[in-house]
Amino acid sequence: MTALHEELKAEQETRESLEQQWKRELELVEKLGALSVPENGAPDAEQIAAVRAELASVQGEQPLVHALVDGGTIGEVISGWTGIPLGKMLRDEIDTVQSLPALLGERVLGQDHALEEIGKRIKISRARMEDPNKPIGVFLLLGPSGVGKTETALALADTLYGGERNVITINMSEYQEAHTVSSLKGSPPGYVGYGEGGVLTEAVRRKPYSVVLLDEVEKAHPDVLELFFQVFDKGVLDDGEGREINFRNTVIILTSNTGTDRIMQWCLNTEQKPTPDDIVEGLRDELNQVFKPAFLGRLTIVPYYPVQDAILERIVGLKLERIRKRFERNHQAVLRYDEALIKAIASRCTEVDSGARNIDNILSKTLMPELAQRVLERMAQDKPIQSLTIDLGSDGDFAYTLA
Structure with a gap:
């Protein structure tokens, strides 16, 4: 008592x-x-x-x-739902932003300078030192195919917004005509398609916390690019129905192959490759021929270096590791491979201008189909899989050993 x-x-x-x-x-x-x-x-x-x-x-x-009612207030409500203390949630977010280049570097290899620049801009925004009426960051990533530009967008969405599902990808090569502006923002009243929403505006309205990836932006019509001036300056865009769509919580990534040949030429000597600033200045005239100076002035231009052989092998290792984890999770069996397999796949990526994209082609068109065939054969026999080893056969092709 x-x-x-x-x-x-x-x-x-x-x-x-x-x-x-x-x-x-x-x-x-x-x-x-x-x-x-x-x-x-x-x-x-x-x-x-x-x-x-x-x-x-x-x-x-x-x-x-x-x-x-601000982010902290909303965070407290979520804290009540999840049981995670609000202070810890906010500290975790700050810790993520502070270590952003390192976190992105776990997926994007050989582009430390680019990740540092992106991380720097996002830190400024998170510290509330940037204009709050603009997107968190707007970046133009320049460089050859397969060097990590798209992977950067995916990694940003995964790190900042909780998953790659929060990437809104717009292929700008589909907007080479002036009239295609309406498909991005939605048709005005009285026109076909009114009420359906725009490809871009509707996606951002549904996912206001996301990475917007404008791929191959140099292929878009100038009138289409002018649409984004309002987004870059004010962080909003009026859709076809007159609604104001908020872009202020997005990171906008534009990718372009402009200047690829010159970047490749400048970086042939890996010991004396130019600095990122030198590349941007060297491409200034070419960029001004493709984009209006007023458009470029609203972007942070980030060049990407061509992928070197050593980096290529590390990328192969990362992709094989993802396959291994997925296989072991789904089949409760061990998947093994050795360094020789990594080197063999990397050596097949002979097209310099395709970079790491050739790795995906080799894995998705050769290794994965062959691997799936072996697994399905074992499943058809109703035999369990305890382990699977991938190595090179005497003919140089992939060899698979199941136990």
């Missing part, structure tokens, strides 16, 4: 403490509102800062009264 009385007393003290905290927070929030909209003159910045500091001190990590 004594223990129950002690517990009741403790609960009453907690309740009184929370009531006092709530009253004090409410008082400070009301004071903050009055200071923000004074009857005469301009708001007193020093007083407002002092009240905000006191309010933050009183609230701690579990505020009871919110001055406004």
Whole structure:
């Protein structure tokens, strides 16, 4: 009985403490509102800062009264659903942004300079040092095919927004005519397609927290590119129905092969390859012939280097590791391969201008179909798979050993 009385007393003290905290927070929030909209003159910045500091001190990590509905308020609701403390959620997000280049570098190899530049811009935005009425970042990635430009967009979506499903991909080669603008933003009233939404605007309306990938942007009509001026400047775009679509929580990635031949030529000598800034300056005239200077001025231009042999082998290793994990997860069996297989696949990527894309062709058109055939044959025999080893046969083709 004594223990129950002690517990009741403790609960009453907690309740009184929370009531006092709530009253004090409410008082400070009301004071903050009055200071923000004074009857005469301009708001007193020093007083407002002092009240905000006191309010933050009183609230701690579990505020009871919110001055406004922001990311923290929404985070608290999610915290209540998931059981994860709000402070930890926000700290985890900040930790992710601070270590973004390293996290992206686990998937995008050999482009550290590009990942650092992208990470730097996103850090500025996350620290609220950038114009809040613009997208988090707008980047033009230049370089040959297969060097990691698209993979960067996928990695960003996975790291910042929780999965590759949050990538909105627009193939800009499909917008080479001026009239195709309407398909991006939706048809206006009275025209065919009105009410269906635009390919771009509807996707962003449904997924406002996403990476927007504008692939092969140099192939789009100039009138189509002008559509994005409003997005880059104000972070919004009016769709065909007059709705304002918010792009302020998106990262926009544009990819282009402009200047690929010159980049390849400049980087033939890997010991004396130019700096990223040198590449951008060297391509300035060519870029100005393809894009309007006003368009380029709204972008952060990030060049990508051609993939070297050593990097190619590491990429092969990454892709084989994904296959191994998927196989072991789905079949509860061991998949083995050795360094010789990695080198053999990398050596078959002889087309310099295709980069890592040739790896995907080899894996998807040769290794994966052959691997699937062996697995299905074993499944048809109703025999369990305990292990599978992939190596090179005497004829140089892939060989598979199941046990």
